[in-house]
Structures are given as structure tokens and as C-alpha cells.
Amino acid sequence: METQNLWPDFAVEPVKSPKDILKEQANHLIHKTNNVLSAEVETVDFPTREIVHTFSIIAPALSNYRYKLLAIEHGAFVYPVNISWANGNVEAKNQQQFIDILSNIFSEPETVRVISSLLAQSLTE
Structure with missing residues (x-):
């Protein structure tokens, strides 16, 4: 005889995942650079119990x-x-902190220099 279903109903949190936010930002970069640059969010294997995603230009x-x-x-x-x-x-405790931190990283002079350099090199190819 099969036991009854013991699982409760599950509520899905109405929070956007960090991976989804990164994917949206990847699309924004494509549009911002007129399809010259793109970005990719990749889930990588990591030898811990954590979930790891990378964001590459x-x-x-x-x-x-x-x-x-x-x-x-x-x-x-x-x-x-x-x-x-x-x-x-740095650690972001919630979605808004994560968005604020991403904004700061994207606006850092080094990030802007990298993107500007890749754009310039790509446009001469």
C-alpha cells in the first residue's frame, strides 16, 4: 500500500534570482554596445555546496x-x-543590495576601460 503524499504545498518566492538579473544585464550590454559585445552567464562546477555563476564579457x-x-x-x-x-x-543580503553592487561594479573605471577597449578593438576588426 502506498503512503499518502506527505509534502506540503510550496510557495515560490517572488524574488528574481541573481542569475536572472545577470542575464538581463547581459542583454542590456548587447544593446548598449550595438551588438558589438555580448555577455554570458555561466553556471560552473565548484567543489563546494555553493552554486556559482560567472559573468563574462x-x-x-x-x-x-x-x-x-x-x-x-x-x-x-x-x-x-x-x-x-x-x-x-562583497556580500549582498537581498536583491536591492545585489543590484546596487552590480551597478557599482559596472561603473568602476576599470570595467569601463575594459569595455571601451574591447569596443575599440572590435570596431577596427
């Missing part, structure tokens, strides 16, 4: 050169999320 005209801008890491819960990039590592 891609220059198709330069043999698909990839620049890994940042990586994010979180557990079963989407927040808090740890963000790592060339200039640091």
Missing part, C-alpha cells in the same frame, strides 16, 4: 575573447549572495 570580433568580470556564489537560498571581481569580494 565577450568580444565576438576578437575570436570570441572573454573577459570574466565577476562571479557570484550562493547556497540553496538565493540571498545572501557573494560577489567576487577584480577589486574585491
Whole structure:
């Protein structure tokens, strides 16, 4: 005899995942650079219990050169999320903090220089 279903009803949190936010930003970069650059969000294997996604900027005209801008890491819960990039590592406790931190990373002089350089090189190819 089969037992009855013991699982409760599950509520899906109305929060956008960090991965979804990164994918949206990848699309914004494509539009912002008039399809000269693209970006990719990739889920990578990591030897911990964490879920890790990387965000890379891609220059198709330069043999698909990839620049890994940042990586994010979180557990079963989407927040808090740890963000790592060339200039640091920080934790976002919620969606708004994550968005604010991304905005700061995207606006950093080094990020702007990398994107400007990839754009310039791509346009001369």
C-alpha cells in the first residue's frame, strides 16, 4: 500500500534570482554596445555546496575573447549572495543590495576601460 503524499504545498518566492538579473544585464550590454559585445552567464562546477555563476564579457570580433568580470556564489537560498571581481569580494543580503553592487561594479573605471577597449578593438576588426 502506498503512503499518502506527505509534502506540503510550496510557495515560490517572488524574488528574481541573481542569475536572472545577470542575464538581463547581459542583454542590456548587447544593446548598449550595438551588438558589438555580448555577455554570458555561466553556471560552473565548484567543489563546494555553493552554486556559482560567472559573468563574462565577450568580444565576438576578437575570436570570441572573454573577459570574466565577476562571479557570484550562493547556497540553496538565493540571498545572501557573494560577489567576487577584480577589486574585491562583497556580500549582498537581498536583491536591492545585489543590484546596487552590480551597478557599482559596472561603473568602476576599470570595467569601463575594459569595455571601451574591447569596443575599440572590435570596431577596427
